[in-house]
Amino acid sequence: MTDNISEIRSTAGDLFSGTSGAVIAAGAAGFGLGILAAAGRRAAVQAPTYFAGDWLDGIKREHEMALELFDAIEETDASEPKKRAALLLQLQHALGKHAVEEEDVIYCAVRDHGADENADELVHDHGVVKQFLYDLEKMDKSDPLWIVKVREFRSHIEAHMREEEEEILPRLHDRLSDEQNQKLTNRMNREGFKVA
Ligand SMILES: [Fe+2]
Numbered sequence: 001m002t003d004n005i006s007e008i009r010s011t012a013g014d015l016f017s018g019t020s021g022a023v024i025a026a027g028a029a030g031f032g033l034g035i036l037a038a039a040g041r042r043a044a045v046q047a048p049t050y051f052a053g054d055w056l057d058g059i060k061r062e063h064e065m066a067l068e069l070f071d072a073i074e075e076t077d078a079s080e081p082k083k084r085a086a087l088l089l090q091l092q093h094a095l096g097k098h099a100v101e102e103e104d105v106i107y108c109a110v111r112d113h114g115a116d117e118n119a120d121e122l123v124h125d126h127g128v129v130k131q132f133l134y135d136l137e138k139m140d141k142s143d144p145l146w147i148v149k150v151r152e153f154r155s156h157i158e159a160h161m162r163e164e165e166e167e168i169l170p171r172l173h174d175r176l177s178d179e180q181n182q183k184l185t186n187r188m189n190r191e192g193f194k195v196a
């Protein structure tokens, strides 16, 4: 946990280095505070993943959070197209960050440990996720078929999450030493922070 927090600090530190002097010298409240606010917002977005524990707990926490967004979307009705669009945007952002963490770090480790086919299959699933998001964004949110597509999307993503949580990722976790798991956790959080 301490390592995770210092990782956030060092990532945020990297972000500020080289800019803070100029920003302070200029006394540019708008721009300087803008950078600080952006880093704070990113840290806040990444925090539930950091505090969940190691990388596999972080992945599971993000899955739960995505399913909570699906719940909220399914509670809307066709008379609330703006609310649907706003929730869909949140889901796009959450799944986009999650995909970066998995594709840029976790699936690479899956490949490093000889499970190329698993990694390819998971990346393919992410392509289907992006297609659902694209289609749902284009569709009229008050169309009765919109929520039907959301449910189809949910069943696809739940199957993908189950495969990750119950099969492929625990296998990777078991193969790694504590130190390797810790490094993977740090790396995943760093990548997540960049796009949070
Ligand atoms: Fe995934």
Ligand SMILES: [Fe+2]
Pocket (backbone or CB within 6 Å): 059, 063, 098, 102, 161, 164
């Ligand atoms: Fe996932």
